[in-house]
Amino acid sequence: MSAVTDSLDWDHVEPAAARRLIRGAIDAFAERGFQATTTRDIASRAGMSPAALYVHYPSKERLLFEISLYGHNAALEVLRSADQGGTPADRLRGLVAAFTAWHARHHTIAHVVQYELNALSPEHLAEVATIRRAISTEIEQVLADGVQDGSFAVPDLPGTTLAVLSLSIDVARWYTPHRGDPDALGKLYADLAHRMVQT
Amino acid sequence: MSAVTDSLDWDHVEPAAARRLIRGAIDAFAERGFQATTTRDIASRAGMSPAALYVHYPSKERLLFEISLYGHNAALEVLRSADQGGTPADRLRGLVAAFTAWHARHHTIAHVVQYELNALSPEHLAEVATIRRAISTEIEQVLADGVQDGSFAVPDLPGTTLAVLSLSIDVARWYTPHRGDPDALGKLYADLAHRMVQT
DNA sequence: GTCTATATATTGATAGAC
DNA sequence: GTCTATCAATATATAGAC
Structure with a gap:
């Protein structure tokens, strides 16, 4: 990264x-x-x-919006930078490792990003939701590519996409620095996510 | 159930x-x-x-505590009732299916249970934390049993326990009734969790 | 661009009648 | 056990001096 x-x-x-x-x-x-x-x-x-x-x-909400917007963009950028090509398996492992490590390393801002959405104004929430869809699409596309070339078995594509995302996102709920190295956690989760879908 | x-x-x-x-x-x-x-x-x-x-x-916090305490006990009871014996694989699938479906079916109270912990008084949080440890132990024990008899491969037992729990708990963050049947989601997640650990 | 002081609204919780 | 009325504290945000 x-x-x-x-x-x-x-x-x-x-x-x-x-x-x-x-x-x-x-x-x-x-x-x-x-x-x-x-x-x-x-x-x-x-x-x-x-x-x-x-x-x-101009308001406390505006402060939250700036944080949420930039945080979401940073998370999306980390995902896109992590997609280095190769087999779907390699790509999935790279995405999950990077996304998970990001949520651990930046657990403070990640917590705000993931759990303070309902404090945003409707307009600001809509803007952030666009970025969230792009994040979801990154994962879904790699899973679809793996299904296409036969390296993944995914009976429920939207459901499995959400499950893979859940694994990383939930890190922001419980992670504290004493719970281990972010990159090690990323590797563990990359392995677990890969096992969830491999044929 | x-x-x-x-x-x-x-x-x-x-x-x-x-x-x-x-x-x-x-x-x-x-x-x-x-x-x-x-x-x-x-x-x-x-x-x-x-x-x-x-x-x-006597206070708003006391209302939250009553909800959190009973909600945690209900979640633990669902887990324990779901452990019907059999192979570690059968038991793990049963636990994850029940725990996941519970978080979907009772997503409203589950959301309060999982995301309002920091609003509890220190004393009340400590009481709830005891139940949370029991919940975690239920999953960890089944994974350990699977490792013991060779049906599971789990290099990082605490990390994988947390990952399995994450999958179910995060349901309370995003689930709404229009996102599908709780039991179907439970079955999907049981499958994904089993694949994460099977040899 | 920062401060002190404050306007205005809303909060958790209480008093006392019924 | 519920109500109306209200207290005391605290909140966001603004006014105006420097």
Whole structure:
């Protein structure tokens, strides 16, 4: 995984105060949830007064949207970068390993991305849902390719796609750094996902 | 699955007003999350004033605890009832099918059970965590038995236990009734889980 | 662009009548 | 056991000085 596609340091956010707010919001949302997080808490983590937050973002929801949008795009990019060609088996293993490791390595933002969707406005949710469909399609296409060339047996393609995605996504629910190396977890899950579909 | 062990109609809660509060709270917590749910909303769903809630429960958190405790016990009971003996493969398939179908059929309460843990008080969380460990042990033991008799190949027992649990638990995140029959989903996931570990 | 101070709304929970 | 009325705390967001 390249350093660029895995970059989640929010260096593109300017000025630095806005970046501190994003980082503070991610930590707060992941720890306590969107609704339980106060703007005072976010501002405090960024080292400023509650009022200063509104110079950079018009609402708490907008902060969540920026995080969710960029996080979803980062996850999609990781998947696409991981598709290195080769047999469907190789490709599936690469996708699952990368997607799983991403959810472990970036478990804080991944938690916000996967479990705070219902706090988004309907318009913002729709925008994020487009990216989620693209993520799902990446997995489904590889499974379909494996069925096509006979290397996979998948009686229920949508259901199995969802199951493979579930495996990786649920990592954001339980992962903490003390639970092991993200890449090792990625390899384990790549193996398990491959076994689920191989002929 | 017997009607008794799958019963989640809260008939044991008396009087009826308290039962209406529990049911209203489950729907509200699942729809909006614990923090975003107001006591007014819960009372309104139960057809009473906000003040009447406190006659039956001392706090909003206590309502969540009652739901979480009973929900966890119901999930554990479903797992234990599903262990009908036989080969490790038969037992694993039975456990995964039942546990998955339960999360689909009772996706509303399952969502509260799985995703509102951090809203519990430390004491209440500790009580629920005991049940969660028992649930995990049920799966782990069957996998260990399969390794023992040579029918399963599981290089990482804790990691694979977590992966099997993830598959079922994540159902509570995405399932809605229009996404298919709970029992059919259970059978699909039983098959996928079995393939993950079979030699 | 940050601050202090505050407007305005809403929250969880309580008091007291019936 | 339910109600109306309300308290006290806290929330998001804004006003205006610097």
